[in-house]
Amino acid sequence: MTEEILKISGGRPLHGEISVQGAKNSALPLMAAALLCEGETVLTNVPQLSDVYAACRILNRLGCRSTAEGNTIRIVRESAELYEIPDEDMRAMRSSIMFLGPILGSMKRCTLTMPGGCELGPRPINLHLDAMRAMGVRIREGAGRIFCTAEKLTGAKIHLPIPSVGVTENVLMAGVYAEGETVLTNAACEPEITDLANFLNQCGAEIRGAGTHTVVIRGGRKLRGTEYRVMPDRIAAMSYLCAGAAAGGEICLKDTAPDDMKSCLDVLEQAGCRIGVCGDRIFLDRTGPLRSISYIRTMPYPGFPTDAQALISAVLCTASGTSMLEETIFENRFKHMGELARMGADIRVSGRTAVITGVPKLHGASVTAMDLRGGAALAAAAAGAEGITYLSGLHHLDRGYEHFAETFNSLGILTERGTFSALEHTFSAANAKKC
Ligand code: EPU
Numbered sequence: 072m073t074e075e076i077l078k079i080s081g082g083r084p085l086h087g088e089i090s091v092q093g094a095k096n097s098a099l100p101l102m103a104a105a106l107l108c109e110g111e112t113v114l115t116n117v118p119q120l121s122d123v124y125a126a127c128r129i130l131n132r133l134g135c136r137s138t139a140e141g142n143t144i145r146i147v148r149e150s151a152e153l154y155e156i157p158d159e160d161m162r163a164m165r166s167s168i169m170f171l172g173p174i175l176g177s178m179k180r181c182t183l184t185m186p187g188g189c190e191l192g193p194r195p196i197n198l199h200l201d202a203m204r205a206m207g208v209r210i211r212e213g214a215g216r217i218f219c220t221a222e223k224l225t226g227a228k229i230h231l232p233i234p235s236v237g238v239t240e241n242v243l244m245a246g247v248y249a250e251g252e253t254v255l256t257n258a259a260c261e262p263e264i265t266d267l268a269n270f271l272n273q274c275g276a277e278i279r280g281a282g283t284h285t286v287v288i289r290g291g292r293k294l295r296g297t298e299y300r301v302m303p304d305r306i307a308a309m310s311y312l313c314a315g316a317a318a319g320g321e322i323c324l325k326d327t328a329p330d331d332m333k334s335c336l337d338v339l340e341q342a343g344c345r346i347g348v349c350g351d352r353i354f355l356d357r358t359g360p361l362r363s364i365s366y367i368r369t370m371p372y373p374g375f376p377t378d379a380q381a382l383i384s385a386v387l388c389t390a391s392g393t394s395m396l397e398e399t400i401f402e403n404r405f406k407h408m409g410e411l412a413r414m415g416a417d418i419r420v421s422g423r424t425a426v427i428t429g430v431p432k433l434h435g436a437s438v439t440a441m442d443l444r445g446g447a448a449l450a451a452a453a454a455g456a457e458g459i460t461y462l463s464g465l466h467h468l469d470r471g472y473e474h475f476a477e478t479f480n481s482l483g484i485l486t487e488r489g490t491f492s493a494l495e496h497t498f499s500a501a502n503a504k505k506c
Pocket residue numbers: 095096097099166193194195196197198199200233234235236237238259306376377378400401402443444471
């Protein structure tokens with residue numbers, strides 16, 4: 072078998088300092104937004120991830136020349152004739168829907184297919200299509216494809232029934248080339264949206280209010296490519312902080328944006344960690360016992376993020392007392408809980424609620440990442456668990472974490488990546504234990 076796994080030897084307090092990667096969830100919409108620009112767009116601090124390379128492939132199919140060198144991506148749109156996202160690309164990356172706004176904005180037509188369901192449950196695009204309709208786009212479906220066309224895009228008043236991150240981003244990107252003003256209410260406020268608006272404004276757009284629930288886009292500006300640094304990844308930062316919380320010890324993260332992480336840092340403090348912030352650095356010190364948290368509910372920003380729900384659940388497995396987690400954003404985001412139970416966690420899931428009763432220690436086991444953040448949560452749990460954990464399903468982790476094993480090693484967590492056969496000896500032993 073050629074599938075790679077991670078072998079994580081846990082149970083020792085962490086120490087070390089790491090740099091946090093640029094944000095996946097900002098880099099992807101910024102890459103899509105480059106379609107709107109004349110000339111070259113240069114994005115720096117782009118994390119090296121499979122989703123980023125998938126976005127490069129989509130851009131190249133749409134007539135761009137996108138090249139990646141280290142953490143820099145250069146994008147030039149060489150032809151503006153192609154407006155179809157092939158089905159295999161729509162399926163390869165769930166976030167491919169964010170190309171809809173920029174393709175429509177620049178070409179007034181776009182053909183695509185459904186992104187399909189995903190690990191987190193169904194991923195409907197009804198709100199994306201409704202927003203585009205409000206801007207004058209006609210939408211027809213046939214033979215599994217969705218055909219979107221418009222004579223012109225017109226500014227509109229759009230109220231979102233839920234503050235969707237992706238829909239807010241698509242409206243921003245379509246709105247900059249629409250005629251007149253677009254006013255979006257109940258917009259999502261996530262920091263990645265502010266990053267996108269800052270980029271578009273630097274390219275010549277006029278967007279006000281990003282980061283609040285009302286965003287106003289004055290359309291009709293021509294955009295020129297620019298050089299832009301992707302913001303720090305708040306969820307990657309939270310992932311490494313949760314590893315530190317689970318294992319104990321003292322760690323420092325640099326290149327972070329602590330102001331974007333208030334709800335996450337508050338929750339870590341409630342769980343018994345000492346948190347310090349200095350400029351772009353976050354220090355975590357966890358020497359005492361972990362404490363349970365009676366109730367955490369995932370909410371749109373600035374609430375506690377759904378992307379950090381799995382991560383904090385890994386920490387609470389060994390907190391004294393009972394914690395309750397409610398997932399309000401996605402239907403199916405508890406798949407990691409069963410895997411944590413293999414490591415000795417006491418968790419009961421009922422619908423969108425999980426009740427975690429702390430146990431003194433987790434133990435190493437063979438576990439599988441079922442989705443991106445669930446995979447990182449299992450790795451964080453493994454850092455704190457006694458013994459060796461074998462983590463498979465790494466294609467999920469590769470979508471969102473740059474050099475994950477190396478980063479874990481820099482924090483003092485002994486982590487090896489290799490194929491089953493390379494690690495076979497120890498793997499069989501652990502599997503026998505699991506059976
Ligand atoms: N929704 C609809 N219809 C739509 C669009 C969304 O019903 O047309 C629903 C979704 O099914 C979900 C809710 O609205 O239940 C919120 O989804 P949202 O559109 O806000 O999420 P997204 O834009 O698809 C982004 C991140 C996710 C993150 C969510 C919520 C990117 C590329 N993805 O997804 O990140 O969980 O916002 O904050 O930005 C991750 O990084 O692991 C990840 C899943």
